Amino acid sequence: MRVHRIIPNLHVPDVGATADFYAGYLGLSHEDLGLGWVTRYVASAAEDGATAGAELQVVTRDGSAPQDAVASVLVDDVDAAYDEARARGYEIVHPLTTEAWGVRRFFVRAPDGNVLNVAAHRR
Structure with a gap:
């Protein structure tokens, strides 16, 4: 198994109410996942390689x-x-x-108590 991406999940009461801050203020691109309970914000990598891109998801509940x-x-x-x-x-x-929604996944509890969603998109 090889990890190729890790996306932090921020828990919020309303994913729709997050757009002004994450897209408007921080300038991240919004990726609507079409699920209602989760959405993603993305910063693209700089062409000159000065920054690597970043992603985060806001989630009301799984x-x-x-x-x-x-x-x-x-x-x-x-x-x-x-x-x-x-x-x-x-x-x-x-x-x-x-x-x-096209993901194969499971949740595992790390020894420190954090729960991680380990996933792969169907090919």
């Missing part, structure tokens, strides 16, 4: 998991990540699931 995650960790092989988490004895908070 759409299908029993607990919210502090970050989404996108990996190249989510099934292998799931098998390894189980082999290491980590608590699986949400089972390996292919969600209706």
Whole structure:
């Protein structure tokens, strides 16, 4: 398994109310994910390489998991990540699931108590 992107999840009461700050004030591009309970804001990498791009998601609640995650960790092989988490004895908070919106994912609790959404987009 290789991690290729980590996106922090900020918990908010209303994703729609975040646009003025994150898009208007910070100038991030808004990516509507079409789910209502989560949206993403993105800063593109600078052409001169001076900055690397950044992403964050604002989330009211997770759409299908029993607990919210502090970050989404996108990996190249989510099934292998799931098998390894189980082999290491980590608590699986949400089972390996292919969600209706095109993501295969599971939630795992890190030893420090943080819950991570480990995911891969369907190919």
